[in-house]
Amino acid sequence: MNLHRWQSLATVMLYLLVIMLALMVVANRHHARQLFVELQQLQKDRDQLSATWSRLVLEQSTQLNQVHVEKHAREVLGMKKPTAETTQVLHE
Numbered sequence: 001m002n003l004h005r006w007q008s009l010a011t012v013m014l015y016l017l018v019i020m021l022a023l024m025v026v027a028n029r030h031h032a033r034q035l036f037v038e039l040q041q042l043q044k045d046r047d048q049l050s051a052t053w054s055r056l057v058l059e060q061s062t063q064l065n066q067v068h069v070e071k072h073a074r075e076v077l078g079m080k081k082p083t084a085e086t087t088q089v090l091h092e
Helices: 004-076
Strands: none
Touching: none
16 A cells, blocks of 8 residues: 555656656747747848948948049149139130
């Protein structure tokens, strides 16, 4: 009789353990889905930042090129921007 009682108690404990483990599996899956959604958002943000970075690098190189050309024109070729006195307007 005492053995039967221990077996019943062990069975109840095993059922409780199985239910607890099932709940843990559900909680872990939910957490994994949340992390996957967060990962996708972070990847999207990374792609947007990468595109922005590329545009900024291109803009910087364009501006540096313009500065370089203007500096070369002034220093090497002796060119300067025309003033109002040296500008002539031609009419047809």
